[in-house]
Amino acid sequence: MLYYIDIVDACNLRCRTCVRGQRKVKNSQEKMSFSRFKKIVVKAKEKGATTVGLYNWTEPFLHPEINKFVKEVVDNNIHCVLSSNFSLSEMSTLIDTLEAGVSELSVSVSGFTNDIYQINHSGGDIEVVKRNLTDLAQYLSGSSLDIKVYVKYLEFDYNREQISAFREFSESLGLNFQVYPASGDPLTPVLNDFSTTDEITVDVREIGSSEKSLNPCALLFDVIALDCKGDAYLCCAYGNFENCRIGNFLEMDYEKMMLSRLFHPKCRTCTLFRRNPTNRDLTDIGRWFGKSFFGEDFIGLDSESSRKQSVVYSTEATESELENEALKRSITEYENKIAALNRSVVKRDADIAVLNKRIGDIMSSTSWRISSPLRLLKGILQKDS
C-alpha cells in the first residue's frame, strides 16, 4: 500500500496543469506537525503501508524539517519516496534528507530551456533546476548512498524536441532520465471538472454505462492520499477538494474510511485506472464491511475457503506474499487442468489405435474378403430391383 502524505500546504510554482499550481487548492502556511506525522506512520504501517511519498499536491522541500519526516518513515521500515520541482534557489536540507534514507527521488521537469520549461512550470527556472541537479550528482558521486534519482521529463506535444537535450544532460551527470506522458495541456489551462465545494451529482444512468465503472480502481485500493492536516481524500487523481474529503485518518475508523471512498459518487462515473477485481480486492471489501458492521472479531465471509483467506489477510501478510499465494493457486489449478487434458488426449489416442487395429484385422480376415464382394453385389441388386 502506497501512502502519499503532504507535509506542507503549498508550492512555490504555478504549473499550468496542476490544481495546486493553478491555486484551485490555495497555498497556506500550514505544516504537518511531527507528532501527528509519527502517529500517522504508526497507523499506516499497521494498515499495510509499504511506501510513503512525502508529497501529493505540494512541494515537499518547502518543509524545513523534511529530513526528520523521512527518517521517521525509514525507521518504521517503510520505503520513503520524494518528488520535487527542484526549482528552489535554496535547498539546504537536500543532503540531510537524502542521508535520512530516501529510496527514490524524482525531479519533475518539462523543458531544457526556460522558454519551453516555463510554459508549464510557470514561476520556475530551469537553470536553477540544472544547478541543483549538478550539485546533487556531484554529491552522489562521492557518496555510497543507495538512492535512485530520476529526472522525470513530463512530455507534452510542444516540448518533445527538448527531450534528447535533457536526456544527454542527465546522463552526463550519471542520473536516470525518464520520459513521462503528462496529462492536461498547459496551453489551455486548467483543469478539474468540478469546483472545490460543489456537491457531486451523478447521473444514475451513467453508472455502469462504462464496462468497468464498477471495477476496483488502483488509486482507491492501493493508494491513500492525506493532506498536511492528516485528512484523507478520495484519491490522488483529483486534488484535495472539500467534496472529496473523507475524514481525518487518525480519528476515523480505517475500514469506514475505505468504504466511504469505495462508495464515493465521483468514483461511480470516473473511468480512470480500473482493473478486474482480484481475490485480494474482494477480500478487502469483505473485511471493510465485516469490520464496520460486525466489529473487530469478524473474520470474513461464510464459506470455509473464504474464512481461511480472511485469516491469512488478517495476519498482515505482505502484498507480495498474497500475490504469490494467489498466483501459486491459479498456476496449480491450470497445471491440473492441463494434466487432465493430456490424460484424456493420451487415452483417446490409445482408443483410436485399438480401433484401427481392429478395423485392420477385420479387413484382412478371410470372412471379410469372401463376404465383401457378395455384399457389394447385394447392394447393386437391391438398387436395380
Ligand SMILES: C[S@@+](CC[C@H](N)C(=O)[O-])C[C@H]1O[C@@H](n2cnc3c(N)ncnc32)[C@H](O)[C@@H]1O
Ligand atoms: C503534483 S506533483 C507534487 C510534487 C512536486 N511538486 C513535483 O512537481 O514533482 C506530484 C507528481 O505529479 C507529477 N505531475 C505534475 N504535473 C503533471 C502532469 N501534467 N501530468 C502528469 N504528472 C504530473 C509530478 O511529476 C510529480 O511526480
Ligand code: SF4
Ligand atoms: S511543482 Fe508540483 S505541486 Fe507545484 S505546481 Fe508544479 S506539479 Fe504542482
Ligand code: SF4
Ligand atoms: S475511480 Fe477515479 S475517482 Fe475513484 S479512486 Fe479511481 S481515479 Fe479516483
